[in-house]
């Protein structure tokens with residue numbers, strides 16, 4: 312049985328007071344024993360302070376440097392080792408906003424995933440098709456190619472999680488049908504089997520992301536091969552984030 316993972320991606324939101332208050336509110340909710348895992352990914356500016364608060368859940372970064380070294384002349388970058396050193400357990404890589412706005416290719420995403428794994432982090436690798444790709448009937452080949460290109464050979468079910476996030480569903484309030492989600496998640500797992508073998512692929516968690524809300528979470532999270540959610544907007548309000556998590560009790 313794959314344990315579900317409820318993950319929040321705060322993106323570039325929250326100044327210090329707001330971010331610390333949100334993190335504390337999530338930590339309060341997640342104090343007891345839960346039947347699922349929880350992860351929050353605050354902005355890098357707050358990661359260290361939030362990770363230093365008492366908590367029982369995962370705290371992750373939203374990105375790590377692609378640089379081949381843990382330290383060096385890479386102005387503005389923060390390495391996976393530095394993220395780990397702040398107390399983080401996870402990092403996201405390859406979010407569509409980074410693929411689109413920072414020109415990150417599958418090769419870059421894969422290299423970042425390797426750095427994260429080498430540093431001892433669990434990496435959440437994002438994939439997903441654009442609206443034009445979906446409308447052209449190319450969602451499946453696009454996503455499976457991203458899996459082949461972005462998932463490193465050293466990925467295991469413990470150090471890697473996949474997040475399928477259709478780009479057109481992110482922050483738009485639009486969500487794919489449950490049949491479409493099932494189709495892509497099934498194809499992602501089949502591709503993972505080819506890349507990593509059946510054992511690892513069967514255990515690896517595949518999250519759905521893109522406009523997950525309290526009102527649609529139960530349905531989306533009950534689709535076969537959906538092992539959790541990566542939540543953007545709704546992770547910024549503890550009531551909404553927790554209402555999504557609560558569907559999994």
Ligand code: PGA
Pocket residue numbers: 320476480481482483520521522523541542543544545
């Ligand atoms: P959203 O974002 O929940 O606001 O659509 C999801 C994401 O980008 O990870």
